[in-house]
Amino acid sequence: MVTSYPVAATGRDTTDQHHLTLGVEEEFLLLDPDTGRNAPVADDVIAVLPSVVRRQSRLELRRSMVEMVTSVCTDLGQLREQLIRHRRMAGAAAATTGARLVAVGATPVDEPQCDVPDQPRYRDIVRRYGPVALDPALCGCHVHVGVPDRDLAVRVCDRLRVWLPVVQALTANSPFSAGTDTGHASWRSVQLTRWPGVGPTPSFASADDYDATVAALVTTGVMIDDAMVYWYARPSATYPTVEVRVGDVCPTADDTVLVAALIRALVATMIDDERAGAPVESVRDCVLSAAHWRAAHEGLDGTLVDLRLGGVLRPAWEMVDELVATVSPALLRHGDIELVVAQLARLRAQGTGAARQRRIHARTQDINAVLADLARQTIEQ
Template structure:
């Protein structure tokens, strides 16, 4: 399909929704490809502004960079470029490569958690699951200050998030081999009891009551451990979409952020119009996410609206058509058209990794290419 949408002449007014992105990165040994536990050194070496936008993560071989809030896609892109460059330079100073990849591709010899009470509590509660090799995601925050609206937005997103997940797949490798899954990160995370598709909630009260019950049952330590694929953020007035692997390039990330913002804007219109989220069984939503993690965009996805498996790109086309009015209202249409065309031509991060591995037979060549894409 060629992306040439027909845009209505009369477009309803929409307040521009704000955006923020969190990207998690691995720190890898340039020679061996193994995870390097040098996050503390990298964070210390960051220049002041970048350090303020960084976070310590659950692994000594991970860093997270967080953009400031913006409503402008070009500004978001510039922020991501600057943060990645600063983090890459700090990683190189610590003898590591900053790599945007969704799951540990080779090995992680050091799996102790940073010395924080919360991390130690998670380690005690979840045991070996908490010591799996590191995984890295891309989290997109979209401004929705009303929690009641935010919960309803999450209900409506359920049918589309497997498509978003497929677009971001960027972790086919584990233990030095192709797993057969486009997102091995998606498979690893399924072992955590508080991660997965967002349940359907009747209201914000229903949401809060359910979270309280899960905490009381010992499933979560606290409300911050709600790691569902979409959630009202516990810290910000946003809906946070956290289904995707970290993307290999800045343009991949910005494409996902633009599509997610347009999707949130579109379903907000539906919620305000009194349109109820379609009832989709949890087992089918879970199956759709499994298929997205397995196939990426190189196979089929499950259509949660019509039922059955369909070519992945057919659902990407339909997602694009659904959110086109919101892309127009935010001024993001031209960028998304160009980046979807590039994605169709180049493939997802998982596809690109497999292509290099097939051509070279050398995992180090894959990781070197990923590091170059990360740095930009």
Template sequence: MAQPDDEPATVAGSTVVPLPTTLTLGVEEEFLLLDPTTGESMPVADRVLGALSGDAREQSRQEFRHSMVEMVTPVCTDLAQLREHLVALRAAAAGAAEAAGARLVAVGATPVCEAHRTVPDEQRYHAMSRRFGPVAHDPAVCGCHVHVGVPDRELAVQVCNHLRPWLPVVQALTANSPLHDGRDTGHASWRSMQLERWPSIGPTPHFASIADYDATVGELIAAGIMLDAAMVYWYARPSAAYPTVEIRVGDVCPTVDDTVLVAGLVRALVATMVDRVGAGVPAPTIRDCLVAAAHWRAAHDGVDGNLIDLHAGGARPAWDLVDDLLATVAPALTRHGDLDLVLRQLDRVRREGTGATRQRRIMAGTDGDVRAVLTHLATQTTAG
């Protein structure tokens, strides 16, 4: 997802693949298919995928639940282009869902219930079901994965080291799953809580090199913790399928504008860390237990409470850390031409709240009517 540039970066004294001034990006979005009346998950993914055609069919993917679909943008170079693809893919999937009697809803976790938890009839999914048992049959969850073009794997793993203290802030901004079993869980991202039972999901460990990364993944596969390298579900990773750094910490965003905001921030964050690696700046040394605690706090509070400052230590108001993130990546946002758009969208989220905040506001105003929340979410999913 990147093209060559004139200036090479270096890692540990060796030259790596040079990167462009503008890094490429792409987004994978997972959606739930819900019953318009009850809000329950509907096992109609096969019908929805079968009804797609053209580019939408090419950019769709089967997921781990019969009630989920995934839409994948092409490689993009700017946020306007990304936005066009997101709007078109969401509209196509929503139309196919409606034809199947369902609603396409951008929400991070199953809000009501999921009666059909069998996996699609694929060998790999059956193997995961056998290996991980009931964990593999939890209700569906939906994420937003942002890919940023970093084709050199050595550089990619060093960038992931630098990303560790910032990803809880990204997680908090994307929180969009407070509901489970028709009630508020008290967590802004129940998806994050639900996924913690998988042994290969969580904060990215610190790695000395790509050789260290590959050796560790090999050991985890040999130990049965994961089936293969594609089951590295850490919050940031050198992608197993693309020449990218993949950030997979966030809930699926309720609106296209929310997704574009997150994608712009993530690209700028990756670009900033590429610069730091090239300048020989070491990644901060942070204990894994503190990183895990910061992610738990982000999943619990979103941006409506406090987050853990992994640079200075201690808890601080979430929006103070969002401001720190913005200040850190502002030069990269400017370089990519994204600063004004990101500032506008962050101001909007300050006013309106995250997806979790918006859902709770509707719940409070409708005496806990989950159907009103889901109707709003379905409308927001395809709002252009």
């Protein structure tokens, strides 16, 4: 099994190197340990972080969220070390405010305070999108893989489309909302569809085509700027990377490393296919959206849509096995195959984050017991 994470890429072309660069951004909730409600203490948490870690933290649209960002990595062990360090330090900082740091994809109980930080862009977002911008907090895991050639990055995103529902299912970690089970493994995915810039990546012919389309969307007013393109995979607006942002934040650092390793291998495989002139799988947008809905609903506990076969339903773990088989040459090339195999065996035994939460809730009938266990998983390795 693999363990590694990407956030940004270097300025050099890494696509011909033995390792593609990686970077990871993880968003976390800050929760009241007594009520389970979101705690609006992000400013205080970031203020008490050690300075070296504070530089790798970010405030988000919600005062109950904090984001931690790794540096550029080539080795999964290096990535894992950073993820664990960031989680532990952010968890310790949260404890000083009386809150818990929790890796969960959607607000599990309630967000009493929904005002945004006093920044011009955030105020503009609230004016533009109204109540959608005041929805309870959502937390994702964004994986960056270094692909500095933007035309290549756009074509890679096109090729990723058939596999991203499988990645989404792997990361499902938000079954609860308002203290009850939503029936979805990733409620975050459902909530996010209220935003106009969220969803499967459209197909583009080139970087110029991508840029022209984004500019047109900004002109219409549906997006404030190009940073509000929240498609499931995109050429990063900030770094020379392909950014995959389809997943919920993962319960543990090892879960994140596994997902990052698979995404890096997927990007590497799509680069190989592009350079070899392999045909791109053609998928209707409505069927692609349906595949993502099913991934959010089922996680790995049911069936997923095989988009390569036109929409056939297949057991989720069968799709995971095919994903690994497809990217195994890239996993071998990066030295990640053994780690990925081991971590997938653990995930198969433990289940997704959503499955783990549901087991605890079935046993205790107590949402706070679920959140306490999530808080433990977030910082303990």
